[in-house]
Each structure stands twice: as C-alpha cells, then as structure tokens.
Amino acid sequence: MVRHFFFTLLTMQYTHVLITGASSGIGEAIARSLAAKGCHLWLVARRKERLVSLQQELQKEFPHIQVFTFALDVRSAEAVRGLFNDLASGELRPNVIVNNAGLAAGLAAVDAADLEDWHRMIDTNVKGALYVLKYGIPLLKTPQGGHIVHMSSVVSREVYAGGSVYSATKHALDAIHRTLRLELLPWPIKLTSINPGLVETEFSLVRFAGDVDRAQQVYEDIEPLKAEDIADVVAYCLSLPKHVNLPEVHITASAQATATKVRKKDGSIRG
Numbered sequence: 001m002v003r004h005f006f007f008t009l010l011t012m013q014y015t016h017v018l019i020t021g022a023s024s025g026i027g028e029a030i031a032r033s034l035a036a037k038g039c040h041l042w043l044v045a046r047r048k049e050r051l052v053s054l055q056q057e058l059q060k061e062f063p064h065i066q067v068f069t070f071a072l073d074v075r076s077a078e079a080v081r082g083l084f085n086d087l088a089s090g091e092l093r094p095n096v097i098v099n100n101a102g103l104a105a106g107l108a109a110v111d112a113a114d115l116e117d118w119h120r121m122i123d124t125n126v127k128g129a130l131y132v133l134k135y136g137i138p139l140l141k142t143p144q145g146g147h148i149v150h151m152s153s154v155v156s157r158e159v160y161a162g163g164s165v166y167s168a169t170k171h172a173l174d175a176i177h178r179t180l181r182l183e184l185l186p187w188p189i190k191l192t193s194i195n196p197g198l199v200e201t202e203f204s205l206v207r208f209a210g211d212v213d214r215a216q217q218v219y220e221d222i223e224p225l226k227a228e229d230i231a232d233v234v235a236y237c238l239s240l241p242k243h244v245n246l247p248e249v250h251i252t253a254s255a256q257a258t259a260t261k262v263r264k265k266d267g268s269i270r271g
C-alpha cells in the first residue's frame with residue numbers, strides 16, 4: 001500500500017520504541033512504520049517465530065537500526081518484570097512504550113459468557129497493560145523523558161451488546177491513561193491514548209476463536225481502517241515537537257459512526 005507522502009517525512013522525537021503485541025495487526029504495522037523512520041525496536045508478543053521473522057525482515061531492509069525480540073506473555077508479571085530488568089541494565093534502552101497487546105474474546109451476553117474469555121481479556125488488556133506500565137515507567141523517568149502510547153478503542157467511551165467485558169477493559173485502560181497523565185506530570189513523559197474503531201487485523205479471528213467465516217463477516221461489505229492507518233497516526237503523535245502532545249486520538253473509518261453502526265458499500269446502514 002502506498003502511504004500518504006506526509007507520513008513518510010515525519011521525524012521522530014524519541015527513537016527507541018518498545019511495542020507489545022508486535023507479532024500481528026496494529027503492533028506489527030507500527031513496527032514497520034517506525035523502522036522505516038530509523039527507530040530502534042523492542043518487539044514483544046508470545047509468537048516467537050512471527051517476531052523473529054519480522055526482526056529479520058526489518059534488519060535486512062533497515063540495517064542501521066537495531067531490532068530486539070522478546071517472546072513473552074504480558075499476563076505474567078514476572079516475565080514483564082524480567083524483561084524491563086534486563087532492559088534497565090542494557091546500553092540501549094527504550095524511551096517509548098507502545099502498550100498495544102490486547103484482544104476481545106467472544107461476543108456473548110453477560111449471563112451466557114465464558115468465564116475463561118473474561119479472564120483472558122481482563123488479564124491481558126488491563127493487568128498485562130498495567131504490568132508493562134509498572135515495570136516500564138521507571139525506564140522513562142529520565143531527564144530526557146519519553147512517550148507512552150496506549151492502544152485503547154472507541155469502546156473506551158461506549159458500549160455494545162455482547163461487548164461488556166471488552167468495553168470494560170478499554171474503559172479501565174482509559175482510566176489508567178488519564179490517571180498516569182496526573183502521576184507522570186513531574187516528568188517529561190508524554191501520554192497518548194489511541195482509540196480506533198474497526199481495524200481489519202487478526203482481532204476478529206481471535207475474538208471468534210479462529211472462525212474465519214465469522215471473522216470475515218465483520219469487515220464484509222464495509223471499508224474498515226487498516227493497521228497502517230493506525231501506525232501513521234502513532235508515528236505522527238511520536239513526531240510532534242517536545243512541547244506538543246495529543247493525549248487522545250479517536251480514529252474511525254469514514255463510514256463508521258459508533259462501535260457497531262457502519263455504512264456498507266451499498267449505502268445501507270449496519271448495526
């Protein structure tokens with residue numbers, strides 16, 4: 001895909017970027033975009049082979065940057081603590097954290113939902129994101145500061161039937177984000193929350209436990225955002241001058257009004 005020329009010209013304020021959930025979708029697109037802008041990358045996710053193949057591809061294309069991979073589950077506080085302990089003693093350290101790993105599991109009403117789906121969403125989207133913040137923030141508390149990007153969602157501010165717990169996790173992430181803007185004010189650390197609408201990634205495949213047909217129906221007959229659209233916006237936020245911050249960005253497809261209400265290609269409204 002040819003990106004808008006504007007985004008290819010951006011110069012990053014901070015160039016050492018750790019991305020969770022970098023093995024697919026939005027996180028992977030952010031990694032590709034920032035590698036092209038000369039950033040060193042720390043790529044985190046569970047699927048090691050995906051991370052290594054992305055690392056090899058980026059190192060080949062951009063030999064002047066360094067790309068590190070860490071195969072871990074953000075639901076493990078110990079694993080996240082170990083990662084940041086190792087980074088703290090290294091010469092090259094991240095000064096940007098993109099807290100992106102997350103998922104929706106299932107689309108059931110509260111009284112019909114699978115408890116395991118709730119645990120996965122809460123443990124990853126809320127507790128996992130918190131572990132990354134708890135152990136990652138000390139790296140950013142330097143005179144040079146840094147930038148934290150939260151990958152939230154339009155459902156951080158709205159709800160839909162079947163989305164109670166996924167929405168609750170993104171509402172929680174929004175509360176954490178706004179709290180951190182207060183707690184981190186004494187340091188030159190910027191905080192940006194990105195709130196995307198429908199983005200075509202592996203998100204729906206994960207939500208529907210690998211059911212390809214059901215996942216495709218989500219994006220059928222509409223024009224959703226692409227992961228690269230979100231990556232462009234993240235790059236833009238990271239490129240702003242030191243004294244400028246975008247605390248919240250809401251981004252949807254042009255044909256999307258709410259989490260579920262979209263205009264189909266034939267002009268009719270779904271949802």
Ligand SMILES: NC(=O)c1ccc[n+]([C@@H]2O[C@H](COP(=O)([O-])OP(=O)(O)OC[C@H]3O[C@@H](n4cnc5c(N)ncnc54)[C@H](OP(=O)(O)O)[C@@H]3O)[C@@H](O)[C@H]2O)c1
Binds near residue numbers: 023101102199200203
């Ligand atoms: N797609 C959308 O419509 C949409 C809209 C709004 C917000 N978002 C948010 O955007 C973020 C990225 O989602 P996406 O759309 O790019 O979906 P995706 O393609 O499924 O990517 C999710 C990423 O999160 C990682 N991940 C999931 N659980 C993890 C865990 N326990 N530990 C470490 N990494 C984990 C996955 O890697 P592994 O499986 O390899 O661990 C993968 O790299 C999520 O927070 C999601 O809530 C998505």
